[in-house]
Amino acid sequence: MARGILLTANLPQLQNLIKRDPAGYREEFLQQWNHYISIRHIFQINPNEQANHFRELVSFIAQVTQCYPAETKEFPSHLSSLLLEHYGSLSPDIRHNLVQNLVMLKNKEVITSLELLKTLFPLLPRTTSSSLRTFIRKTILMDIRTANARSKNLKLNRAVQAMLFGMVERGMDAKASNDRKKDKEGSANGEGALWAIIVTKELWSKGVWDDAKSVAIVALGCFHPVVKVQSASLHFFLGGDEEDEDSDDDDEISGAQARSQEEDSQRRQQASQIVKAEGKKKKRKAKDALANANFPALDLLHDPQGFAEKLYDSLVRFDKRFQLDHKILIMQLLSRVAASHKLTVLGFYTYIMKYLTYHQLRVPGILACLVQSVHDFTPPDALTPVIAKLAQEFIHPGVGGEVIAAGLNSIREICRRQPWAIEEELLGDLIEYRKSRDKAVTSAARGLLQLFREVNPGMLKRRERGKNASMSLAEGQKPAAFGHGQEAAVDIEGLRMLEDHLTALREEDDAAGGDEVDEWDGWDVESEESSDSGDWINVDSDGEDNIDVSDSDDETEKKKAEEAKAEESLLPSTLATTKILTPADFALLNDLRVKAAEKAVESGAGPSAKRKLADLQSAQKASASADDRNTFISEQDILGPRKKAKADYEERMASIAKGREGREKFGSMKGKKNKETISSTTNREKKRNKPLMMIMGSKAVRGKKKASLRDKQRKLRAHIEKAKKAYH
Structure with missing residues (x-):
């Protein structure tokens, strides 16, 4: 009896004993389990009653669940139902405790990752606690990254992607009427879709997901009726991050501001300067990131033409509702999709013409969108x-x-x-x-x-x-008209050099294979003794034409060399017909041609070789610059070279603060009294120290004596007016 009372009152001690001997303390565990069942029913009716005791029981059972899997098989579903069905009535401590215990059950392999994620994903848009939201978010990301660490977990990825796709699609169905009134359901759908986009973007940026399904989730978010979700999706393809899309960062910034208010004035000034510097840094990073579009994601788009046409439809349909900055984001994505896939949306050029005025706000960005959408098929x-x-x-x-x-x-x-x-x-x-x-x-x-x-x-x-x-x-060289292509190429110059280079690389790889390759050499060739047994012998496909009946081996080798040389001079390389050449292959081909020309020049070739080398180098630089121009065009390319812009208030204050560094006092140094060595004084101070007899003979004093009454009255009146202004 004493033992039962002790164990019932001390759950940590009972937990320790159960882990050592599960069979010996089975009855004590069942007693606590029945007690948990009864407390759970009471807790569902009134969450405020016996909340602390219920939290202790949940933590105790979660710790020993693996010892009694048959009795506690319904325990994870109890925790999930409490979180999903009664989340609003639970206290913050209970919520955090239930989530932690669910994560612990997954770590103990009591539940799978998919079962855990099905509970955590709906909690992201509902939670208001920054600490709990951060914990849930890190748990989701870490769990998916761990599952895909060694190899892609396709089953989990497909299930999670379907879940995220449903979160985005559910919000679009709820707002199909394009009603912008914020209700509870619409807000929850918008928050759920936003978190689905955020999680997808983070998994993409960390390299966990790189497939077309994750791109399809964000592509669907580009047409979400909630502007914040749409903006986050647009920034994914444009390569930048929205500043306010991460609510955790906002909470951290607000917390830092609250703490800084409690400090002294000097530390507040330092904190404000740091915040301003970080704000400028974020804007600069966003601008730099916007200059580098997410081209892998653009390439994985399903039906790019339909995607571009939907973007244009959203521009036209919600032209009066969207702000100018948001419309420019849509224009940027539309232009980049059109440039990446060589698409044409003719209505876009008619739509953008109304913004082509010099007094239009952000007109350089609009011009950049216009230029980016043009290509040779437009x-x-x-x-x-x-x-x-x-x-x-x-x-x-x-x-x-x-x-x-x-x-x-x-x-x-x-x-x-x-x-x-x-x-x-x-x-x-x-x-x-x-x-x-x-x-x-x-x-x-x-x-x-x-x-x-x-x-x-x-x-x-x-x-x-x-x-x-x-x-x-x-x-007679003329550019091809629109719709006309160049003549088909018969051969590519230097292609045989590329083929020889690839063959040499392949031979090096075979040689690096070690003795394993040598052991298998000739495995299909029988010995000379068994050649008469009717086995096959490898011969050339040309048959009798390649059989040389000459008695001299030297003549045979000479004849073969001449034939190979003649064949090399007449026939093109077979690499173009046996391999699909990629842009990397063409870049390697150009490098090989340049290296061959450099070797020819070094060996003492004539001026024609030097001209050929110069042409190849200039063409290589021109192609690189052309690729850069066609990849992205910025607002600076539209504005061109400009004079240095006038500094704003923050830049001027930063310059003043930089100039004050190393100075002891921020004040006037007239007379240089604060210097260690005495230096000369100013002319005004010298006048003050002059003898009276020297001043009496000065021109200024003589002029005052000879001044008329009218001049004296005018000076007195001016003195009075000046004093009045200074007083007021």
Whole structure:
């Protein structure tokens, strides 16, 4: 009896004894289990009654569940139902305790990861505690990362992705009427979809998920009716992170601000400076991240044309509801999808024309979106009105030089991607701006002229074409019209060098294989003694033509070398017909050609080899710069070179604070009294210390004596007015 009372009153001691001898303390455990069942029914009716005792019982049973799996098989479902069905009525301590015990059951392999995640995911949008939300979030991410550490856990990934997809889709169904009133259900659906997007983005950024299904989840979020969810999804494809999408960071920042208010004034100033610096750093990071789109995710989009058309439909449908910054985000994603997949959404160019005015807010970003959406498959007829609108709004004498430069740079970048989009007369008028006195305008106009000298010199006047362009036109070289491609290539120069390089690499890999490869050499070749037993003998496929009846081995080798040399000079490499060449293969091919040309120059080749090397190097640099231009265009490319902008208040204060470093006192140093060595005084101080007899003979004193009454009255009145102003 004493033993039972002791064990019932001391649950940690009973827990220790059960783990040592589960069979010996089975009756004591069943007693506590029955007690838990009765307390659980009472707790469901009134959660405030015996809450502490119920928490202790739950922790005790969770610790010893693996010792009695048959009796406690329903225990994990009890905890899950309490969290999912009675979450609002539970206290914060009970919620945290139940979640911790569920995680412990998963660690003890009592429940699976999928069962745990089915409980944790619905809790993310419902919890209001930052600590619990952080714990749930870290648990979810760590569990999925651990499951995919050695190899991809496809079963778990598919189940979790289906769960997240349902969270996003459920919110869209609830808001199908596009009603923007915030109710409890809509808010919960929006929060659930937001957390689904956040978890998907983090798993993608950590490299845990890199498949098309995770991209499909975020792609669905791009059309969610809640703007915050849509914005987070758009930032995923654009490569940046929204500042306010992580509520945990907001809680941490607010907590830091609350703590800083309790400190002294000096530490508050330091904290405010740190916050300002971090804010600038976040903006700078967001800007840099926005310049690097998430191209792997764009490549994994399912039906990119349909995705782009849906983005355009959302722009047109909710044009009055969306703010300008959000519309620019949609434009950026639409333009990048169009550029990445060579898509055409003709209505987009008609829609964007209403924003092409020089007084439009954030017009450089809008121009960047316009330029980014253009490619060589874009119809010129759709771009000609856009270029005419740009010239009409941005390029005329009534605007500043920066506006004209932005318009010229935009037209230049559009024509770089589609040279047939501009009319010949308009091009001639724009090129005349190279005679402007503004440096930015002159640079932009010269860039446009240089571009058409390269891509389509026939649209320029004869005196503007330049030497190289005139020579190419004289030789009959003309750019292909829209819709016409280049002639099919018969062979690729230097392809045999690439084939030899790949063969050499393959031989090195075979040689690095060790003795294992050597042991298996000739395993299918029988000995000479068994050659008469009717086995197959490997021979060339050419049959009798390759059989040389000559008695001399030297003649045979010489003849074979001549045939190989003749074959190499006549026939192209078979690499193009047996392998799909990737961009990496072409880059390697160009490097091999450059190296071969360098070796030829070093060996003392003629001037033709040097010219060939220079052409290859310039072409390599031009292709690299062209890839950079086509990959992304920023607002700085639209604005062009500019003067240094005027510093704002924060930058001026930072400059002042930097100048004060190392100084003992922030004040005037007139007279230099604070210096260790005495230096000369100012002229005003010298006048104060002059003898009276020297001052009496000065011009100023004599003028006062000879001043008229009117002058004295005027000076007195001015003195009175000045004193009044100083007093007020």
